[in-house]
Amino acid sequence: xxxxxxxxxxxxxxxxxxxxxxxxxxxxxxxxxxxxxxxxxxxxxxxxxxxxxxxxxxxxxxxxxxxxxxxxxxxxxxxxxxxxxxxxxxxxxxxxxxxx
Amino acid sequence: xxxxxxxxxxxxxxxxxxxxxxxxxxxxxxxxxxxxxxxxxxxxxxxxxxxxxxxxxxxxxxxxxxxxxxxxxxxxxxxxxxxxxxxxxxxxxx
Numbered sequence: 001x002x003x004x005x006x007x008x009x010x011x012x013x014x015x016x017x018x019x020x021x022x023x024x025x026x027x028x029x030x031x032x033x034x035x036x037x038x039x040x041x042x043x044x045x046x047x048x049x050x051x052x053x054x055x056x057x058x059x060x061x062x063x064x065x066x067x068x069x070x071x072x073x074x075x076x077x078x079x080x081x082x083x084x085x086x087x088x089x090x091x092x093x094x095x096x097x098x099x100x
Numbered sequence: 101x102x103x104x105x106x107x108x109x110x111x112x113x114x115x116x117x118x119x120x121x122x123x124x125x126x127x128x129x130x131x132x133x134x135x136x137x138x139x140x141x142x143x144x145x146x147x148x149x150x151x152x153x154x155x156x157x158x159x160x161x162x163x164x165x166x167x168x169x170x171x172x173x174x175x176x177x178x179x180x181x182x183x184x185x186x187x188x189x190x191x192x193x194x
């Protein structure tokens with residue numbers, strides 16, 4: 001298995017190759033997709049992309065944490081976190097078992 | 101928000117594109133991420149987050165119904181880490 005890292009550039013290149021758009025338009029569309037997903041999440045909506053996965057928000061309560069290095073107690077304020085649950089299709093494609 | 105709503109928003113912003121092209125664009129983007137992960141690659145989208153693959157060792161699992169032991173094969177699982185900008189925005193800090 002390789003250790004390659006893809007970025008926005010690679011995603012827009014894929015769109016450029018697939019659809020007859022310019023590189024600039026492809027890049028703008030990638031950014032637009034990510035922006036709309038982020039905005040929906042920020043407004044408190046979960047984002048569910050069929051056959052890809054679901055981004056859901058969870059509210060965490062305040063708790064007392066501990067600095068693992070010093071052992072010192074530090075308060076952790078309540079916060080909202082994002083979790084991603086991959087679709088079965090993604091899990092199957094990534095698992096390295098059975099097909100593919 | 102679901103996939104079709106995302107497609108609609110992009111289509112509304114880009115009246116020069118056919119809806120079916122917007123669908124292809126959105127499909128391509130998500131497929132490309134899955135393909136990368138299937139190859140064991142990472143996908144890093146600054147400000148949004150990063151998708152990566154984690155390895156899970158083989159283990160002895162248990163059928164919760166029968167209590168029977170079953171061997172679970174080693175496998176790779178997708179993982180997403182939220183980007184700093186998005187994490188801050190979710191908490192009203194940016």
